[in-house]
Amino acid sequence: MSRSGYPHHLAITLRWKDNDVYGHVNNVEYYSFFDTVINDFLIRSGGLDIHRGDVIGLCVDSQCTFKQPLEFPGVVDAGLRCGQLGNSSVRYEIALFREGSDEPAATGRFVHVFVGRQDRVPVPVPDGIRAALEGITG
Numbered sequence: 001m002s003r004s005g006y007p008h009h010l011a012i013t014l015r016w017k018d019n020d021v022y023g024h025v026n027n028v029e030y031y032s033f034f035d036t037v038i039n040d041f042l043i044r045s046g047g048l049d050i051h052r053g054d055v056i057g058l059c060v061d062s063q064c065t066f067k068q069p070l071e072f073p074g075v076v077d078a079g080l081r082c083g084q085l086g087n088s089s090v091r092y093e094i095a096l097f098r099e100g101s102d103e104p105a106a107t108g109r110f111v112h113v114f115v116g117r118q119d120r121v122p123v124p125v126p127d128g129i130r131a132a133l134e135g136i137t138g
Contacts (some may be wrong), residue, residue: 001097001107002102002103003077003079003080003102003104004033004102005079005095005138006079006081006093006094006095007080007081007122007135007136008037008041008045008079008080008081008093008136008137009077009078009079009080010037010040010041010077010078011034011052011075011076011077011078011082012025012033012036012073012075012076012077012078013075013092014070014071014072014074016072017130018070018072019071019072023071024069024070024071025069025070025071025072025076026077027064027066029096030064030066030070030096030106030108031062031064031106031108033060033076033078033087033094034062034064034078034092034094034108034109034110035057036078037078037079037080037094038092038110038112040081040082040096040104041132041136042057042129042132043114045132045135046126046128046129046131046132046133047104047126047128047129048126048129048134053117054116054117054118055114055115055116055117055123055126056114056115056117057090057112057113057114057115058111058112058113058114058115059110059111059112060111061109061110061111061113062088062108062109062110063079063108063109064106064107064111065106065107065108066105066106067103067104067105068098068101068103068104068105068109069105069107069108069134070096070105070106071099072093074098074099075099076096076097076105077096077097077098077099078094078095078096079094079095079096079097079102079104080092080093080094080136081093081136081137082133082134082136082137082138083109083136083138084116085111085130085133085134085137086125087124087125088111088113088114088115088122088123089111089113089114089122089125090111090112090114090125090127090133091109091110091111092112093109093110093138094107094108094109094110095108095109104116114126114129
């Protein structure tokens with residue numbers, strides 16, 4: 001899927017430390033980019049209070065398919081869409097794009113289950129977050 005298939009985007013500046021000894025961004029950083037675009041969206045668009053809210057999202061599944069290397073220096077454009085929205089869970093679909101490219105360098109999925117902060121029991125996706133996710137459902 002091309003860049004236009006992802007309704008939400010976040011530019012993430014690559015850092016020197018993101019590169020590994022092989023001269024490209026290390027695979028673990030891709031998961032960090034996924035987590036960053038998702039949580040930035042939830043906080044800014046859905047009103048998630050990561051410090052004091054009663055509800056938090058826990059990752060229960062994630063996957064990444066690597067297609068092209070990313071390299072420092074540069075900016076990665078993280079595209080995000082909601083692939084499936086359930087009662088207490090959401091499956092995000094993410095694509096990472098190199099500058100100037102319409103083809104993803106990597107694609108992935110990331111599943112959150114929303115739970116009570118204290119008891120870790122699943123709860124319905126909060127209304128503000130649900131509304132934000134419905135806005136990026138593909």
